[in-house]
Amino acid sequence: PTSPKRGSGSGSESETEGNGGGKSIFMVSDGTGWTAEHAVNAALGQFDYCLVDRLCPVNTHLFSGIDDVEQLMEIIKQAAKERAMVVYTLADPSMSESARQACDHWGVASTDVLGPITEAIGGHLGVSPSGLPRWAPGREKTLSEDYFRRIEAIEFTIKQDDGALPRNLHLADIILTGVSRSGKTPLSIYLAQKGYKVANVPIVMNVDLPKTLFEVNPEKVFALTINPVVLQSIRRARAKTLGFNGEIKTNYCDMDYVKQELEFAGKIFAQNPVWPVIEVTAKAIEETAVIVLRLYHDRKNRCSMPRISKRY
Amino acid sequence: PTSPKRGSGSGSESETEGNGGGKSIFMVSDGTGWTAEHAVNAALGQFDYCLVDRLCPVNTHLFSGIDDVEQLMEIIKQAAKERAMVVYTLADPSMSESARQACDHWGVASTDVLGPITEAIGGHLGVSPSGLPRWAPGREKTLSEDYFRRIEAIEFTIKQDDGALPRNLHLADIILTGVSRSGKTPLSIYLAQKGYKVANVPIVMNVDLPKTLFEVNPEKVFALTINPVVLQSIRRARAKTLGFNGEIKTNYCDMDYVKQELEFAGKIFAQNPVWPVIEVTAKAIEETAVIVLRLYHDRKNRCSMPRISKRY
Ligand SMILES: Nc1ncnc2c1ncn2[C@@H]1O[C@H](COP(=O)(O)O)[C@@H](O)[C@H]1O
Ligand SMILES: Nc1ncnc2c1ncn2[C@@H]1O[C@H](COP(=O)(O)O)[C@@H](O)[C@H]1O
Ligand SMILES: [Mg+2]
Ligand SMILES: [Mg+2]
Numbered sequence: 269p270t271s272p273k274r275g276s277g278s279g280s281e282s283e284t285e286g287n288g289g290g291k292s293i294f295m296v297s298d299g300t301g302w303t304a305e306h307a308v309n310a311a312l313g314q315f316d317y318c319l320v321d322r323l324c325p326v327n328t329h330l331f332s333g334i335d336d337v338e339q340l341m342e343i344i345k346q347a348a349k350e351r352a353m354v355v356y357t358l359a360d361p362s363m364s365e366s367a368r369q370a371c372d373h374w375g376v377a378s379t380d381v382l383g384p385i386t387e388a389i390g391g392h393l394g395v396s397p398s399g400l401p402r403w404a405p406g407r408e409k410t411l412s413e414d415y416f417r418r419i420e421a422i423e424f425t426i427k428q429d430d431g432a433l434p435r436n437l438h439l440a441d442i443i444l445t446g447v448s449r450s451g452k453t454p455l456s457i458y459l460a461q462k463g464y465k466v467a468n469v470p471i472v473m474n475v476d477l478p479k480t481l482f483e484v485n486p487e488k489v490f491a492l493t494i495n496p497v498v499l500q501s502i503r504r505a506r507a508k509t510l511g512f513n514g515e516i517k518t519n520y521c522d523m524d525y526v527k528q529e530l531e532f533a534g535k536i537f538a539q540n541p542v543w544p545v546i547e548v549t550a551k552a553i554e555e556t557a558v559i560v561l562r563l564y565h566d567r568k569n570r571c572s573m574p575r576i577s578k579r580y
Numbered sequence: 581p582t583s584p585k586r587g588s589g590s591g592s593e594s595e596t597e598g599n600g601g602g603k604s605i606f607m608v609s610d611g612t613g614w615t616a617e618h619a620v621n622a623a624l625g626q627f628d629y630c631l632v633d634r635l636c637p638v639n640t641h642l643f644s645g646i647d648d649v650e651q652l653m654e655i656i657k658q659a660a661k662e663r664a665m666v667v668y669t670l671a672d673p674s675m676s677e678s679a680r681q682a683c684d685h686w687g688v689a690s691t692d693v694l695g696p697i698t699e700a701i702g703g704h705l706g707v708s709p710s711g712l713p714r715w716a717p718g719r720e721k722t723l724s725e726d727y728f729r730r731i732e733a734i735e736f737t738i739k740q741d742d743g744a745l746p747r748n749l750h751l752a753d754i755i756l757t758g759v760s761r762s763g764k765t766p767l768s769i770y771l772a773q774k775g776y777k778v779a780n781v782p783i784v785m786n787v788d789l790p791k792t793l794f795e796v797n798p799e800k801v802f803a804l805t806i807n808p809v810v811l812q813s814i815r816r817a818r819a820k821t822l823g824f825n826g827e828i829k830t831n832y833c834d835m836d837y838v839k840q841e842l843e844f845a846g847k848i849f850a851q852n853p854v855w856p857v858i859e860v861t862a863k864a865i866e867e868t869a870v871i872v873l874r875l876y877h878d879r880k881n882r883c884s885m886p887r888i889s890k891r892y
Pocket of ligand 3: 430449452453
């Protein structure tokens with residue numbers, strides 16, 4: 269079998285590996301497995317130093333919808349065969365107990381990602397966990413109002429990409445602005461998935477910004493800035509992908525032009541001092557997202573201790 | 581302070597609550613906090629039965645970028661004051677140890693989400709975790725090739741939304757098709773964030789699908805279907821949001837029309853038996869996503885045990 273590379277899951281599936289070449293981590297869930305995957309991802313950040321350059325390659329394998337003990341046992345036996353470790357999220361306590369015991373029995377290292385936190389929250393709330401996985405039969409299957417609001421945020425955000433429909437800017441929760449390739453689009457989408465309606469407005473050298481941008485509450489506008497050298501290299505890669513097919517201006521990757529455009533943007537930012545200017549160089553999208561959201565919530569809440577709060 | 585509702589973070593911030601009205605969970609990270617939030621979210625799924633109707637309301641508070649012990653102590657003291665529990669991800673072992681001890685000292689329930697899994701992975705790989713948080717000074721700050729590939733996938737997917745640019749369908753990793761409001765757009769975006777280039781093609785009663793859809797590898801096409809009653813109610817809500825402003829056909833929410841359109845779609849699906857037909861009724865986006873990805877990877881890998889694999 270071929271396996272996509274880190275974080276991609278698609279594209280360059282060039283490496284053929286079978287079980288050889290690297291240690292394996294099995295992620296097993298009665299649900300989707302995304303929670304286990306997220307936790308494994310974060311933990312792997314602690315081994316970046318040896319993952320880089322493939323000094324200690326790791327293969328993860330996600331098994332989702334595992335809700336009966338026979339399947340579970342088969343996977344754990346397979347883990348033993350492949351000398352993999354197992355990370356699991358199993359809501360039914362008898363399933364997670366079976367996982368633990370079978371891993372012990374087959375000499376497979378294992379971690380329960382869901383159990384400890386569920387137990388702690390249960391103790392804190394003074395109620396017992398249901399023990400029901402997300403797809404348990406008989407569980408109520410209605411999607412919440414918030415769920416639909418989040419979907420609406422995504423649709424809104426797509427429609428408002430790249431400066432489209434400036435007349436709608438007043439409907440946005442958050443407006444991002446910055447030069448081309450400063451990461452407005454992926455950041456917009458990331459925030460949209462968290463339920464925020466986002467519009468992004470590109471800044472292009474000597475082109476006027478839409479009037480409506482200056483008519484909305486400036487507290488919801490966030491400016492992005494980026495190091496010119498990094499921006500140039502991102503633009504070069506972009507131009508290569510697009511194949512210089514006319515969509516791109518010839519001086520787009522020019523260092524002089526890149527610097528001038530960033531200065532042009534900087535002047536606009538200076539004229540709008542309420543807009544926070546966020547430096548995005550070498551930041552992952554989820555990192556910039558948390559900076560935006562902290563500012564957004566601090567401004568709304570004027571709370572002594574900066575925090576992002578939600579109600580369940 | 582006001583707090584957005586579950587999963588939204590924006591919109592209806594109507595409830596004023598201070599610390600009253602519900603139990604609090606503090607999520608503390610030296611990074612973004614999204615890992616802790618994801619784990620808390622999954623665990624809260626175990627308490628759905630009492631979260632519904634606000635029988636036991638929960639407020640979460642996310643503290644990100646906590647990388648010195650004074651800040652950490654202040655937050656834990658605040659947690660004690662607000663009778664909150666603490667969930668933390670702190671890469672530096674001295675920080676996580678401080679968190680544990682301070683929580684014990686102040687009588688605050690706590691869970692370490694990062695430590696146990698990091699330790700287990702370290703043991704499995706036979707190397708030590710770096711102990712460095714994602715924003716530690718001196719850490720290499722380069723974004724990977726995959727990172728940029730993921731961003732490209734997002735940009736591609738936005739451009740291909742709602743049947744746009746059918747000439748590009750051959751460039752997609754995954755193509756989704758289904759009637760309006762079957763969830764193609766949010767599912768496309770979700771998959772794009774995982775690195776897949778997705779195109780979605782709407783099916784509209786008596787409208788021909790683009791020729792290119794039948795020219796691509798049919799193994800990458802996924803059909804979505806949904807219960808007519810649920811679809812009608814989603815379309816009604818949609819029509820209300822859009823305010824019947826001409827973007828919507830008058831019979832769009834008509835039960836007869838809804839059923840006919842689903843039948844029309846069903847016939848197309850029957851004519852293309854390679855396309856898997858996925859039932860999306862009452863499924864969350866991330867649930868449909870894992871179904872699509874499992875099929876996608878199984879088809880690519882023809883592996884005895886269905887799994888989604890990645891290489892790090
Ligand atoms: N809404 C939910 N209700 C009940 N359990 C859930 C819910 N969401 C996630 N879980 C559980 O949390 C764990 C992680 O979910 P997942 O991220 O889908 O693998 C699994 O054991 C799920 O069964
Ligand atoms: N790429 C990374 N390198 C090092 N540590 C990371 C990385 N990503 C996440 N972490 C750590 O994993 C935990 C969860 O991260 P976050 O989801 O950003 O709160 C934090 O303790 C981070 O410091
Ligand atoms: Mg863009
Ligand atoms: Mg759509």
